[in-house]
Amino acid sequence: MAGTIRAQYPTSLRTVLVPCTGRVGSDLVMRSFGKGADGVLIVG
Amino acid sequence: MLESERHPNIDILSYSEVIEVEGYIGNFIVKVKRNARFVSEDLCTGCGACTEVCPIYVTNYFDENLSARKCIDIAFAQAVPAISNINREACIECFACVDACETEAIDFSQQDEIVEIEVGTIIVATGWDLYQGDDYGYGKYENVITQIQLERILAPNGPTYGHLKRPSDRKRPKKILFINCVGSRDVNKNPYCSVVCCNLSVKNSKLIKSEYPDSEIMVNYIDMRCAGKAYEEYYRRAREANILFIKGMIGKIEEDPLTKNLIVQFEPVGTDTLVTREFHMVILSSASLPSQGTNEIAQVMNIEKTSDGFLKEFHARLDPISTKVPGIFLAGSCQGQKSIDLAVSQAKGAASTASIPMGKGEYAIELIRAEPSDERCAKCYKCIDACPYKAISVNEMGNIIVDIISCRGCGTCAAICPSKAIDLAYYRDNQFTAYIDELLVIED
Numbered sequence: 390m391a392g393t394i395r396a397q398y399p400t401s402l403r404t405v406l407v408p409c410t411g412r413v414g415s416d417l418v419m420r421s422f423g424k425g426a427d428g429v430l431i432v433g
Numbered sequence: 434m435l436e437s438e439r440h441p442n443i444d445i446l447s448y449s450e451v452i453e454v455e456g457y458i459g460n461f462i463v464k465v466k467r468n469a470r471f472v473s474e475d476l477c478t479g480c481g482a483c484t485e486v487c488p489i490y491v492t493n494y495f496d497e498n499l500s501a502r503k504c505i506d507i508a509f510a511q512a513v514p515a516i517s518n519i520n521r522e523a524c525i526e527c528f529a530c531v532d533a534c535e536t537e538a539i540d541f542s543q544q545d546e547i548v549e550i551e552v553g554t555i556i557v558a559t560g561w562d563l564y565q566g567d568d569y570g571y572g573k574y575e576n577v578i579t580q581i582q583l584e585r586i587l588a589p590n591g592p593t594y595g596h597l598k599r600p601s602d603r604k605r606p607k608k609i610l611f612i613n614c615v616g617s618r619d620v621n622k623n624p625y626c627s628v629v630c631c632n633l634s635v636k637n638s639k640l641i642k643s644e645y646p647d648s649e650i651m652v653n654y655i656d657m658r659c660a661g662k663a664y665e666e667y668y669r670r671a672r673e674a675n676i677l678f679i680k681g682m683i684g685k686i687e688e689d690p691l692t693k694n695l696i697v698q699f700e701p702v703g704t705d706t707l708v709t710r711e712f713h714m715v716i717l718s719s720a721s722l723p724s725q726g727t728n729e730i731a732q733v734m735n736i737e738k739t740s741d742g743f744l745k746e747f748h749a750r751l752d753p754i755s756t757k758v759p760g761i762f763l764a765g766s767c768q769g770q771k772s773i774d775l776a777v778s779q780a781k782g783a784a785s786t787a788s789i790p791m792g793k794g795e796y797a798i799e800l801i802r803a804e805p806s807d808e809r810c811a812k813c814y815k816c817i818d819a820c821p822y823k824a825i826s827v828n829e830m831g832n833i834i835v836d837i838i839s840c841r842g843c844g845t846c847a848a849i850c851p852s853k854a855i856d857l858a859y860y861r862d863n864q865f866t867a868y869i870d871e872l873l874v875i876e877d
Contacts, residue, residue, distance in 0.1 A: 403872040408801060408860050411821070412844030416853075417865055424873040 402430075409433075434513040447514060450726070452547070454555070454734050457838040458760025458796050461552045469543040471519040472505075476538035479507060479515035483530035483539065491523045493592070497582040499600060500592035505530050505539075510590055554760045554787040557744060558780065559730055561766040564616035564623065564720035571615075574688040575601040576695060577715045580633050587640060597641060599714045601693040605645065606713030610697060611638060611652040612683055617720030618655060625741045628770045630718035631658045635671045637716070642674050651677040651712075653699065661772065686715060721770040734761055735823050743769045754782045757822065757841070759796065762787055801842035801859050805833040809854035816846035816855055 403426075407413055410433035418429045437443045446465055453464035489504035496502075505519045519530075519539075531539045563581055571577045576599050578586075589595040599606045611634040617627040631654065638650045657678065659668040672678060684698040684707070695712045723742040731738050736756040737745040744767050747755040754762050764780040765771070771779070790796045803824070805816075810833055817825045817833075824839035825846060833855065835846075844857040856862055 405865065405868055405872070407844070407865075408857065409843035409845065412848050412857060412860060414848030416862075417848075417869065420866055421869050421873065424870055425875065426873055 434511065438513045445514065446548075448518070451730065451733055457836065458790060459553045461555060461760065463550050463552055463555070465548050465550060467546045467548060469545050470516070471521065471539060471541055471543050472517045473538045473540055473543075474514065474516055476536045477516045477534075478536060478538075479517070480535070481507065481517075482533045482535065483517055486529040486533040488527060488529065489523055489525060491520055496585045496592045497579070499582055499585055553791050554762065555734070556762045556764050556780075556783045556787055557730060557734065557736070557756075557767055558764040558783075559724045559727060559744075559767040561721045561770060562724045564722050566616050566622065566719075568615050568719075569612060569683065569686045569715065569717060570688065570695075571717055571719075574686070574693075574695060574715075575599075576606070576688075576693055576713065577686070577717065579717050579719050580630065580637065581719075583637055583716050587637065597645065599693075604713075607645075607647065608649045608710075608712045608714075609638075609641065609651070610695070610710075610712040610715045611650070611718065612715060613652065613654040613657075613718045615717040615719045623720045623722070623741070625720075625769075626658065627718075627721040628658075629721070629772055632661075632664055632667070632772070634716075634718055635659065635664075635668050638676045639667075639671045639674060642671075642676055649677075651679055651710075653679050653681065653683055655680070655682070661774075721766065724767065727767065730767075734758065736761060739769075741769070743767065754779060754786050759838070759841075760787075760790070796838075798838060799842055801857065802837045802840045803835045803842070803844070803846050803855055804858055805835055805855045807832045807854075809852050811852045811854070813851065815849050815851070819845050819849040821845065 410431055413431050418431075421429050438445055446467060448470050449465050449467045451463060452466045455462045483505045484503045484507070487503040487505045490501045491504055492498040493500045493502040495509040504523045505517050507515055507517055517539075526541070528541075531541070563579060565571065565579070567573065569577055571579070578600065585591040586593050586597060587595060593603070597605055613630055613634055614626075616622045617625060617630075634652050634654075638652055641648050642650055657668060659665050679699070680702040681700050684700065686698075687696045688694070689696060689711070695715050696709060697712055697715070698707060698709050700707050723738070723744075727738065727742060727744065731744060734756075736758055739745045744763055745756070746753045746763055746768055747757055753768065754764070756763060762783040764783040765776040768779070812831055814827065814833075817827070821843065822839050822841055824836045824841075826834050826836065828834050835855075842857060844860055846855045847857045847860075847862065853862060
């Protein structure tokens with residue numbers, strides 16, 4: 390959706406494809422922070 | 434309806450409730466409670482001899498309680514199956530019907546019966562119920578009725594045989610007010626639009642006007658929503674027929690205790706004046722509600738509901754027929770109020786969607802499925818509650834079993850498992866961690 394409407398997002402954003410937002414547990418979010426991510430956006 | 438009853442491949446279990454559904458697409462086991470109707474379906478011929486001798490009168494629910502019926506009666510003239518039913522709450526057990534019945538079909542000892550049937554697919558079509566709040570004096574003033582009651586009054590087989598008469602004195606009302614959006618489009622009652630009522634007001638006002646041209650009809654609305662093929666033209670023809678459409682909310686309705694006429698106060702939008710007018714009858718376009726047993730059916734089938742209480746489709750726009758359970762489909766107003774043409778379209782869609790796996794005899798599932806590991810599992814069973822599809826169960830050893838047909842591969846169980854004992858094929862934990870680690874490597 391964001392792509393089809395040509396929405397802009399910062400180049401520093403990295404995307405990870407998940408089958409469902411339910412798949413995203415706190416461990417994956419915490420790991421991202423641990424590896425230096427400034428924020429995690431869970432988009433469904 | 435009669436055609437479906439005669440069809441060799443269709444079994445109708447009327448006066449019954451679905452109490453349990455087990456299994457999955459292709460192999461559902463459905464438990465149906467057949468309520469005791471105290472009349473044998475095999476023996477009753479629907480002759481009506483029992484109705485003639487019954488001394489007890491009760492209100493007729495089919496005529497929206499505007500007429501009376503006998504305590505033992507066939508639901509309505511065209512009912513399928515045409516078999517008598519006894520209202521045991523009102524019955525005085527005089528057994529006059531038992532003597533009158535020539536086929537000895539009446540059996541007061543009949544008990545509720547539970548039958549188990551095996552089916553491949555299920556279509557839920559439980560319909561809707563009418564909002565019946567006390568808005569605008571409904572229930573208190575005799576001549577304030579709902580659209581559905583008006584439908585019965587205008588029906589040739591209704592309480593007045595199709596002649597327009599008002600309930601209080603059975604005289605023809607000349608000044609009629611329709612009020613739209615009663616109990617709907619109101620955040621304190623039902624926030625949604627009931628879709629069909631605007632057209633229902635247009636249809637019934639036109640019908641009354643063409644039958645009785647001296648009627649003075651006013652339709653009060655918030656917005657007229659006559660969208661759809663030929664409906665706008667229909668609405669325009671109603672305005673051309675001198676039916677008055679007034680935008681604005683009704684302020685107050687009071688009954689004249691002598692004439693039972695209704696004195697209505699309202700302010701038409703943009704006029705800044707309070708108008709008081711007298712009407713002989715007021716008709717409420719009441720909101721549609723999910724039918725009474727919707728909560729139970731959602732629970733039994735493990736399907737979801739939307740915030741308005743109607744059953745939830747798999748995708749509101751792209752898959753409005755399927756539910757989240759493969760093999761269970763929706764048709765008609767149980768999914769949300771809709772016009773007859775849309776209900777027919779959805780029903781045909783549901784029938785053909787259901788017939789695809791039935792005809793093929795096979796159903797393809799994706800390979801993205803949850804995979805439990807017995808060694809790592811600490812048996813906290815958090816995943817069982819977390820699974821939105823109820824695909825996870827425990828075997829006799831206490832180990833986790835995933836039913837790969839019910840599982841839709843969402844991975845909620847994998848996310849919630851504290852000991853990482855359950856993983857999602859093709860979307861494994863180590864895939865994600867590797868991915869995240871690489872993405873977040875700081876480049877110089």
